[in-house]
Amino acid sequence: MGSSIVSPANCFFSWGENQPPTTKQIEEEKGNFLGARVPGEPEAVGPTGLEDSALVAAVLRKDRKATAQFVDRYADSVYCYVRARLAPRYDQIEDLVQEVFLSTWENLTHYRGEGSLQAWVMGIARHKVEDYYRQRLRAPEPLDEADQDLPLPASAQEIHRFLEEDELRKKTWRVLADLPEQYRLALIWRYWEKASARDMAFKTGKTEKAIERLLARARAEFRERWNHGQ
Amino acid sequence: MVNDHDEQFMKGLADVKLPESQSAPASLKAKVYSALLRRQVESGSLASLTESALCGHELCVFEQIVRISPVGESTKSLNICRVCHARVLAEHLNNAPIYWSGCPYVDFKKS
Numbered sequence: 001m002g003s004s005i006v007s008p009a010n011c012f013f014s015w016g017e018n019q020p021p022t023t024k025q026i027e028e029e030k031g032n033f034l035g036a037r038v039p040g041e042p043e044a045v046g047p048t049g050l051e052d053s054a055l056v057a058a059v060l061r062k063d064r065k066a067t068a069q070f071v072d073r074y075a076d077s078v079y080c081y082v083r084a085r086l087a088p089r090y091d092q093i094e095d096l097v098q099e100v101f102l103s104t105w106e107n108l109t110h111y112r113g114e115g116s117l118q119a120w121v122m123g124i125a126r127h128k129v130e131d132y133y134r135q136r137l138r139a140p141e142p143l144d145e146a147d148q149d150l151p152l153p154a155s156a157q158e159i160h161r162f163l164e165e166d167e168l169r170k171k172t173w174r175v176l177a178d179l180p181e182q183y184r185l186a187l188i189w190r191y192w193e194k195a196s197a198r199d200m201a202f203k204t205g206k207t208e209k210a211i212e213r214l215l216a217r218a219r220a221e222f223r224e225r226w227n228h229g230q
Numbered sequence: 231m232v233n234d235h236d237e238q239f240m241k242g243l244a245d246v247k248l249p250e251s252q253s254a255p256a257s258l259k260a261k262v263y264s265a266l267l268r269r270q271v272e273s274g275s276l277a278s279l280t281e282s283a284l285c286g287h288e289l290c291v292f293e294q295i296v297r298i299s300p301v302g303e304s305t306k307s308l309n310i311c312r313v314c315h316a317r318v319l320a321e322h323l324n325n326a327p328i329y330w331s332g333c334p335y336v337d338f339k340k341s
Contacts (some may be wrong), residue, residue, distance in 0.1 A: 080252055
């Protein structure tokens with residue numbers, strides 16, 4: 001581990017085929033996570049008391065107790081984030097969480113302390129999840145024909161009228177969880193992670209048309225399961 | 231190809247937040263911690279238990295024994311958790327029967 005320090009915005013992570021995050025991505029990540037720190041704001045202090053920079057320095061010294069604090073401080077956030085995006089593939093969640101932490105260790109010298117450590121760790125989690133999406137969506141698509149004459153869904157406004165927010169959340173999650181994995185990942189990536197079809201195509205090596213077709217099938221399948229009360 | 235109804239439907243649902251309020255299982259924290267220590271050891275020794283104690287960290291009873299033993303710092307830098315039953319229990323049970331203070335695996339269970 002060298003001692004060179006660069007900003008999280010331009011550091012290179014060892015994410016396989018992943019590109020280094022762009023400034024836009026970093027800004028989005030900062031906006032997405034409450035841990036982002038603005039200039040002049042006091043440095044984040046975790047529940048166990050060590051400031052971010054002190055914790056990073058101690059982990060880099062391979063202080064086992066600091067490493068335990070590091071895990072304890074960020075494991076919940078990383079786990080929740082990964083779980084929400086991979087469930088119900090529970091067999092994959094733990095491996096991916098572990099990968100996130102190993103990657104943070106490999107890249108910890110690149111943490112400069114300009115943003116909170118939480119935002120930096122979550123940025124790595126976000127890219128690991130995208131790597132997972134990319135790998136899964138590169139696999140051949142299911143062959144079932146989805147351009148069927150399905151009943152039209154109720155509008156979102158109607159849905160909100162008839163279902164309480166909590167019920168809506170549960171039903172959405174249940175339907176998503178029951179979808180074939182490629183459909184589920186494509187929908188979460190597109191609508192919850194707000195990735196464009198073009199971006200998804202670029203990252204998976206597919207054409208934009210292929211991604212649009214996949215999304216269309218995924219939406220249709222989602223709609224069918226939604227309307228049939230699964 | 232794009233069905234506008236489907237598109238609007240999904241965009242409307244995207245306001246529904248994905249569930250993100252669960253704590254990581256203690257066994258997962260234990261596995262992650264063990265994996266990190268293993269990875270750290272690959273590039274050289276850990277900081278010695280003497281250094282950890284000087285930094286104000288609480289050591290577990292087994293670590294204390296090693297720390298006060300008449301052995302060199304290199305021995306005190308070994309990852310002794312690797313051979314501890316607490317690690318094995320914590321990696322496999324979310325509520326492992328381990329209770330002594332100063333042990334990260336016990337702390338994961340409490341948090």
